[in-house]
Amino acid sequence: MRRGEKGILILIAVVVGGMMLRNLWSVLDGGEKDKGIPFYSSLSEAEGRKALRLIHDSRCKDCHSLWGATASMMQNVPAPRLDGIGSIRDEAWFYQYLSSSDPQSILPSRLKKEFRMPSFASLPEADRKELAAYLASLKVKNWYLAETRKSEYEKLTGKAYSP
């Protein structure tokens, strides 16, 4: 082996070894810990089952993502994700929003008409209540809330968020 090659090999070994050490460091140090999935529902699986069926039947996931499900061809609709939404709004608000004949009078939209939140005023009242309760149960852990607020605000308004 020529001297130059040896030098390069040593250099690579040092760089790779250094990276491994750094990783080991952050693990021991507790540095960049995996914070886990930030979303949860405060309702049990059984309690949420009916609402999830309604969400499926009402095709909410055509536009919104929830629990990591990939929405259909409408996935490109810039609708806010529903995970954690109950941390920024309450049940009464959801009920009113779903019941409104004009949801954009409550939450203005800058999207084209066909991409906007449709009115669900024609759903039976019991279903709207069920959905509102479920949406309100969708929580996000605190560390993630700040990020969600910022991105949803910017998505909906197109303006930079300053708390």
Ligand code: HEC
């Ligand atoms: C055609 C696409 C579409 C469908 C279907 C749809 N939404 Fe929406 N939704 C949106 C969009 C887009 C917004 C953002 C407001 C707007 O642009 O009108 C929104 C907003 C919302 C919000 C408010 C989010 C926030 O930031 O506070 C909630 C809650 C919501 N939708 C729930 C639902 C539920 C529940 C269903 C099913 C029953 C549903 N949506 C079906 C497109 C949709």
